[in-house]
Amino acid sequence: MSSLMRILTALVLGLIFGLGLSLSGMLDPARVRGFLDITGAWDPSLMFVLGGAVTVSALGYQLVRRLARPTFAPEFEIPTNRRIDGKLIGGSALFGIGWGLSGFCPGPAVAALSTGVLPVAVFVAAMLIGMTAHRLVGRRSPAVPALGSRF
Template sequence: MIGLRRLLAGLAAGVIFGVGLSVSGMLDPVRVRGFLDVTGAWDPSLMFVLGGAVAVSALGYCLSRRLPRPVLADAFQIPTNRRIDAALVGGSAVFGIGWGLSGFCPGPAVAALSTGRLPVAVFVAAMLVGMAAHRFATAPGSRAAAGPTR
């Protein structure tokens, strides 16, 4: 029964997320590019979306510190790694470049599939191929997972 409750809670959270992205304009790549264009015709409106997301996340994090455990899980999954390494910096750079070129972030892109636009579908397909390539390249026993050779 807890599995069904988790599934329904995830579905509800996803619907709320998608509606919020749609209402905020995050599904429109033109608006996103306008936000990222800090040297041109900068559109600061998405800063409010970011601020709202940070506020809700901070509230949830503070709440998680006061609760003994989540309602639908055995424990909270709070990251413990605080190290900034090449993989984090490189991945962040690739993510930012992709976001800037396409105007899509992964979450909004998945939500934007509901628009039926071909560029959205192409972006999501490319994103999935990239995710699969990463999983393949970093799987245990792969050359990339083994690290550099001498």
């Protein structure tokens, strides 16, 4: 498959993803923070959005598993690292803290750039700086030993 076709496919699927986020109201960080505020004015709507996303993904995976190879790539790219280590736990904690404080995770933040709101642009810029810092520091840091081998 040509690289142009792969780029166009990614563009179309990204637009569909962004449209879904927009229609569901997930571009509004107050909705995410409302979902996480279980002791205050709890907003359960995110639970239904996530449930719908998990359902669609589960059905998609069942269909994809029947294919001998992906439609737009020579082979499936399946992660092989199953280790639960300090980097995974630390990164997960940072992700969760950032999501809870800002109300944004990467996908909705990039989609929310379309709203033209300055705090969204600041968040995305900070996210890109953090990703770049990780890439630079990650090259120099030694591997962190796994916390447990049963996973």
